[in-house]
Amino acid sequence: MQRLWGRKVSDLAFGEFLRILEWVAKKKNKQVLYIDRWIPSSKTCFHCGHILDDLDLSIREWRCPSCHSVNGRDENAAKNICAVGASTAGLGDVRRALPAIAV
Ligand SMILES: [Zn+2]
Known part of the structure; x- marks a missing residue:
């Protein structure tokens, strides 16, 4: 995951990363499972x-x-x-x- 998102993943707490992922998914009408x-x-x-x-x-x-x-x-x-x-x-x-x- 770090390779895909670069430094962003290691800079953020993982919970914060998941919150952003859910926000992006909602914006794009996708679902995080x-x-x-x-x-x-x-x-x-x-x-x-x-x-x-x-x-x-x-x-x-x-x-x-x-x-x-x-x-x-x-x-x-x-x-x-x-x-x-x-x-x-x-x-x-x-x-x-x-x-x-x-x-
Ligand atoms: Zn087998």
């Missing part, structure tokens, strides 16, 4: 929903033991947060459909 801070967004495989027991902060990429997909920590977390936010907003489940496997 909050999700539970304890949702395991990094440890949950976006593809199959498998949740790892533990994921060290130094591990930036991991292979899902269930579906064997390789997940980048931040990208996977962002997708999970987006899915939770979308379902919170009543947009339904935005989880990507699994490809059909022909046998």
Whole structure:
């Protein structure tokens, strides 16, 4: 977030940043959604929903033991947060459909 907003984020208290974000969203007729801070967004495989027991902060990429997909920590977390936010907003489940496997 700091990369996106530059010095502004570090200069302001985070609560102040959120207040400004809500103000801008309201002005642009957008909605800011909050999700539970304890949702395991990094440890949950976006593809199959498998949740790892533990994921060290130094591990930036991991292979899902269930579906064997390789997940980048931040990208996977962002997708999970987006899915939770979308379902919170009543947009339904935005989880990507699994490809059909022909046998
Ligand atoms: Zn998986």
